[in-house]
Amino acid sequence: MSLRLERVSVHRGGRPVLLDVSFAASKEFVLVAGPNGAGKTTLFMAILNLVPYEGKICIDEECGGGRVYKVGYLPQILPKGSYGTVWEYVYLPARFRGVRDAAARAEEALKLVDLYDARDRPVAALSGGQLQRASIARALAAGGDVLLLDEPLSNVDPQGRVELLRLLRELKRDRTILMTSHELSLPSDLADKILLINRRVVAYGAVDEVLREDVLAKIYRYVRLAKTPYGYVCVTEDYAHPH
Numbered sequence: 001m002s003l004r005l006e007r008v009s010v011h012r013g014g015r016p017v018l019l020d021v022s023f024a025a026s027k028e029f030v031l032v033a034g035p036n037g038a039g040k041t042t043l044f045m046a047i048l049n050l051v052p053y054e055g056k057i058c059i060d061e062e063c064g065g066g067r068v069y070k071v072g073y074l075p076q077i078l079p080k081g082s083y084g085t086v087w088e089y090v091y092l093p094a095r096f097r098g099v100r101d102a103a104a105r106a107e108e109a110l111k112l113v114d115l116y117d118a119r120d121r122p123v124a125a126l127s128g129g130q131l132q133r134a135s136i137a138r139a140l141a142a143g144g145d146v147l148l149l150d151e152p153l154s155n156v157d158p159q160g161r162v163e164l165l166r167l168l169r170e171l172k173r174d175r176t177i178l179m180t181s182h183e184l185s186l187p188s189d190l191a192d193k194i195l196l197i198n199r200r201v202v203a204y205g206a207v208d209e210v211l212r213e214d215v216l217a218k219i220y221r222y223v224r225l226a227k228t229p230y231g232y233v234c235v236t237e238d239y240a241h242p243h
């Protein structure tokens, strides 16, 4: 469950969207941060083999398209409705992907996110936080060694956020997780590393190494950062280098 990217570039609409991106993560929780349009979602698309790219992307020793079977993906926009029950939402993608023991995996994933008792409820009846947790279960059942979570904390109420953060802490114990976020304020025990991107890698390293005003100033014109006993509080404004 180690993920490795070597000099990955992606062009979309004839324009470079990612350039020479290299990093590796193994059983780590990586927060992927950067301004709008920095290429965060495109990075996930490349790992999922959904856009053409140059360079090399490997999960363990698998560097071909087969690696996608080791990846669980939580998209940024979760269209509500039309998904039937929570069980169908979690089980069916795993089944269609040909996952062995799909039903057992779906059951295990639903228990892990604490929604097993809600398995017969319609997805449309879930709260924002519950929908995110159901979607994480869906990603876990269908793949799961490497989890790509696109903005899971957006559109979640404060209580849902607490539950999601608890779940993410549990998941990170034995997986590689990449999570995008616009927010750089974060609890100190969540991420192991931060990947700061703006088309290229601006910084990659331990949270303390990247969450520094001089590093963030490479992207943001205005940065104020404070480390509290609970975690980091970070306020940014204006991009210094619009691209």
Ligand SMILES: Nc1ncnc2c1ncn2[C@@H]1O[C@H](COP(=O)(O)OP(=O)(O)OP(=O)(O)O)[C@@H](O)[C@H]1O
Pocket: 012, 013, 017, 034, 035, 036, 037, 038, 039, 040, 041, 042, 043
């Ligand atoms: N299908 C596409 N065709 C052409 N260009 C695209 C396509 N999808 C995205 N782009 C461009 O690629 C760049 C990176 O987009 P991407 O969605 O990866 O950024 P992001 O960091 O995830 O942004 P956000 O924070 O707004 O979600 C943007 O300039 C965007 O306009």
